[in-house]
Amino acid sequence: MRSFGYRGVLAALALAVGFALPSAQAKDWKKLTIATEGAYMPYNGHAPDGKLIGFEIDLAKELCARMKVQCEVIAQDWNGIIPGLTGGKYDAIMAGMSITAKRKEVIAFSRPYVTTPSTFAVPKGGALAGLPETGVRVSLDDKAAMAAEVAKLAPLLKGKVIGAQVSTIQADLLNTYFKGVATIRTYPTTEEHDLDLQAGRLDAALAATSYLMTTLAKSDGKLVLSGPLFTGGLLGAGVGVGLRKGDADLKAMFDSAINEMLKDGSMTKLTMEWFKSDISAPM
Amino acid sequence: MGAYFTLIGFGPNGWGGQLAFATLMTLSVSASAFVASLVFGLLAAWAKIAGGRLAAVLADAYTTVFRGIPELLVVYLFYFGGSQVMTSIGRLLGHDGFLGLNGFMVGTFAVGIVSGAYQAEVIRGGYDAVPRGEIEAARAVGMGRLMMLRRVIGPRTLRFALPAIGNVWQQVLKESALISVAGLVEIMRQVHIGAGSTRLPFDFYVTGLFLYLLLTTVSGFLFRGAEVWTLRGERAA
Numbered sequence: 001m002r003s004f005g006y007r008g009v010l011a012a013l014a015l016a017v018g019f020a021l022p023s024a025q026a027k028d029w030k031k032l033t034i035a036t037e038g039a040y041m042p043y044n045g046h047a048p049d050g051k052l053i054g055f056e057i058d059l060a061k062e063l064c065a066r067m068k069v070q071c072e073v074i075a076q077d078w079n080g081i082i083p084g085l086t087g088g089k090y091d092a093i094m095a096g097m098s099i100t101a102k103r104k105e106v107i108a109f110s111r112p113y114v115t116t117p118s119t120f121a122v123p124k125g126g127a128l129a130g131l132p133e134t135g136v137r138v139s140l141d142d143k144a145a146m147a148a149e150v151a152k153l154a155p156l157l158k159g160k161v162i163g164a165q166v167s168t169i170q171a172d173l174l175n176t177y178f179k180g181v182a183t184i185r186t187y188p189t190t191e192e193h194d195l196d197l198q199a200g201r202l203d204a205a206l207a208a209t210s211y212l213m214t215t216l217a218k219s220d221g222k223l224v225l226s227g228p229l230f231t232g233g234l235l236g237a238g239v240g241v242g243l244r245k246g247d248a249d250l251k252a253m254f255d256s257a258i259n260e261m262l263k264d265g266s267m268t269k270l271t272m273e274w275f276k277s278d279i280s281a282p283m
Numbered sequence: 284m285g286a287y288f289t290l291i292g293f294g295p296n297g298w299g300g301q302l303a304f305a306t307l308m309t310l311s312v313s314a315s316a317f318v319a320s321l322v323f324g325l326l327a328a329w330a331k332i333a334g335g336r337l338a339a340v341l342a343d344a345y346t347t348v349f350r351g352i353p354e355l356l357v358v359y360l361f362y363f364g365g366s367q368v369m370t371s372i373g374r375l376l377g378h379d380g381f382l383g384l385n386g387f388m389v390g391t392f393a394v395g396i397v398s399g400a401y402q403a404e405v406i407r408g409g410y411d412a413v414p415r416g417e418i419e420a421a422r423a424v425g426m427g428r429l430m431m432l433r434r435v436i437g438p439r440t441l442r443f444a445l446p447a448i449g450n451v452w453q454q455v456l457k458e459s460a461l462i463s464v465a466g467l468v469e470i471m472r473q474v475h476i477g478a479g480s481t482r483l484p485f486d487f488y489v490t491g492l493f494l495y496l497l498l499t500t501v502s503g504f505l506f507r508g509a510e511v512w513t514l515r516g517e518r519a520a
Contacts, residue, residue, distance in 0.1 A: 039479025046480045048298045053480075077472060080464040083363040088370055089383055214482055 029250055031070045033090035034060050038075035042210070042274040043096035043239075046075070055274035056094040059113065062266065066257040082106060085242060091250065093242030100236060108245045110254035112238030112281040113261075114271060117229035118170050120162075120204040121197060121212050124224045128204050131156060131227035139282070140173070140233025149228055150177050157182045160203040163193035169235045170206045176234065190215075198222065210275055231282070238281045259283075290483065291490050298477050298487075305473035306494050312387060312469060313459045313498075316394035317452055323399025328406035342403065349400035355461050358393045362465045365389060390462030398455050405451060409444025410436065442513040449506035453499055470494050 036044040036056055044054035052073055064071035076084055078095070085093055085107060099109045117137060122128040131153065138149050158181055164171040166186035174184045185202065187193040193205040194215050207215070209229065216223050231238075241254050258281075261267040267280040293299035323345075330342035349357070362384060369382040413436065421435045463472035474491035478484040 037479070039476045041480050041482060046301075046476045048296050048301065050301050074466075075468075075476070076466055077464045077475075080359065080363065083359070084466075087363045087366050089366060 029067075029069050029091075029253065032064065032072070032092060032250075034071055034073045034092045034094055035076040035081055035084060035090040036060075036073055036093070037078045037081065037095040039078075040096050042213075044094070055270065056096065058270060058274070060094055062261065062270070063254065063257045066260055067253045069253075082242070085244060088244075091244070091247070092254070095242075096239055097242050098236050099238060099240045103242070108243045108247070108251055109240035110243060110251055111258055112240045113258050113267065114279045115231045115235075115238030115281045116208045116210045116279055117231045118173065118206055118235060119209050119212065119225050119229050120206055120227045121194075121215055121223050122204045122226045123197070123200070124222055126203070128156070128160065129224055129226055133228045134226050136228050137231055137282070138228040139231050140235060142232075146177075146233075153227065154178070154181050157204075159183075161185055161201070163187055163196060163202040163205040164207065165190045165193065170208070172234050173230060174206055194219075209277060210279065213276055287486055290481070290486055298473075301468075301473055301477070302470075302490065302494065305468055305470045306498070308467065309456070309459050309469040309471075309494075310498065312390055312394075312462060312467065313452075313456045315387075315391040316398065316459065317455045319391055319395025320398035320402045320451065320455060323396055324402025324406055327399065327403035328410065331403065331407050332410055346400040346403050349397045350404075354394065354397045354458050355464070357397055358390065358461050358464060361393045362386065362389045386462065386465035386467040390459070390465050390467055394455055394458050394462065398451055398458070401451050401454070402448070405444050405447040406440065408447070409440040409442075412443040413439040438513070442517075445506070445510050445513055449503070449510070452502060452506065456498055456502070457495065 036052065036054075038044055038046050038052055040054075042055050044052065044056045047053050052075060057073055060071055060073050073094075074090060076090070076095075081093055081095060081097075082103070084090060093107075097103070097109075099112060103109070120128065120131065122131075133149070133152075138145055140146055157178055161183045162174060162178065163185045164174055164187070166188060171184070171186050174182070178184065182203075185193075185196075187196070190205075190207055190211060193202060193207070196202045197205045198219060204226070209225065212225060216225070241258075243251050243254070258267075261270075262280055262283050268278045271277070271279045289297060291298055291302060327342040327345055330338035331346075334342065365384045366382065369384065373382045417435055417439060418431070421431045426434065459469055460471035463469060463475070468476070470491050474487040474494075477490075478487040481487070
């Protein structure tokens with residue numbers, strides 16, 4: 001095999017290197033393509049005429065204006081949204097994607113722009129309506145504050161039945177802080193604990209506030225939110241922009257634009273508009 | 284009920300236009316994939332029946348591999364893998380930036396190549412069902428290879444294979460839903476978009492169900508008609 005000499009080896013090596021380093025070198029970001037799912041309202045969705053709408057569409061527009069880049073937001077199915085990023089089809093993902101350790105093995109994230117706190121939904125006028133510090137944020141990372149909160153809530157929740165979706169961060173929270181105090185019941189889906197809550201088989205359900213907004217809207221005013229807004233710790237770091245690991249410069253641009261919006265209150269305004277509550281990430 | 288028809292209707296706040304467009308997309312991508320599957324299937328069946336040793340081995344490998352792996356994997360491989368390879372080759376040639384593959388083309392090719400593997404077995408089975416005596420008779424009256432193919436083997440194979448070819452078509456129609464990962468807005472992707480955008484999953488998924496049923500039922504009738512046509516020379520049992 002004389003013909004396959006060092007030149008052949010070099011060509012093969014060049015090819016291998018080319019395939020192994022698919023991400024671009026540092027480049028001058030003038031134009032960005034951002035992928036969203038387009039089927040997860042109020043984060044992102046479509047209008048009946050096929051246009052993209054939602055919180056993240058407005059947020060992308062605002063962030064791009066601040067970063068002084070031209071942006072195009074495209075819809076991409078949730079399945080394959082990460083391979084599309086690493087493959088280079090687009091440069092960023094803004095699709096209500098929670099920052100998790102597992103995803104961080106594959107892609108990078110900007111700092112979180114929203115954190116969806118978890119809270120209790122309870123029957124209006126029931127024993128658990130108006131728990132202490134309703135609507136106040138409590139971070140699970142703040143050990144002292146959380147211990148004080150648990151001490152306040154435990155006597156009130158004693159003997160009550162609380163539901164959550166199985167294998168969720170909410171179920172983990174209940175098992176970590178209220179095991180033995182309240183009876184914890186887990187359900188395959190969030191819709192099922194809503195039904196049991198309305199049927200009176202549950203005294204409270206713990207879920208993400210962004211989800212509970214729809215539950216409340218569907219309950220004809222029979223359910224209300226109660227108790228503190230739990231964030232941080234095992235509830236995760238919030239929702240951020242998904243980016244390729246190689247694009248550190250782009251991450252820096254997103255981080256500073258998001259920080260600006262958090263600081264001047266425009267993030268609060270935008271989340272109030274789409275979620276009816278302030279779910280902007282803590283600074 | 285009235286609210287449902289407003290939702291999926293063609294009014295200013297209805298999703299009718301989007302849904303109709305998605306249905307056409309499903310139909311056109313399925314039809315293209317089906318034609319592709321016939322081409323792959325005929326080639327592989329021919330290689331198995333009349334090809335040389337190498338052609339037969341290659342055709343066997345093709346039908347074994349593509350019937351043995353999930354279609355979703357094939358779509359992923361061609362769509363994302365294909366783009367990555369194209370981009371890398373582009374970079375070697377000095378083009379900086381992403382070279383994407385068209386979702387429609389990739390989807391058609393991926394579903395076509397997988398269904399072609401089934402199609403090959405269907406066609407080979409149809410050919411095997413043709414009584415050898417008919418072929419011998421054709422040879423005995425002095426027909427050439429092409430005339431024999433046109434007058435005896437072709438029509439007779441079609442008559443035996445057509446019901447199963449109809450099955451492959453239905454399979455292609457349903458598997459076209461997998462192409463939604465390539466960003467193509469066909470029925471599956473559109474009802475998912477509608478469900479997620481309005482938070483009315485039941486209404487949209489039921490609509491999707493009816494749209495697929497509509498397509499499979501209508502095409503079922505067409506294939507039934509075609510089967511009757513292939514049987515026109517047969518004695519009634």
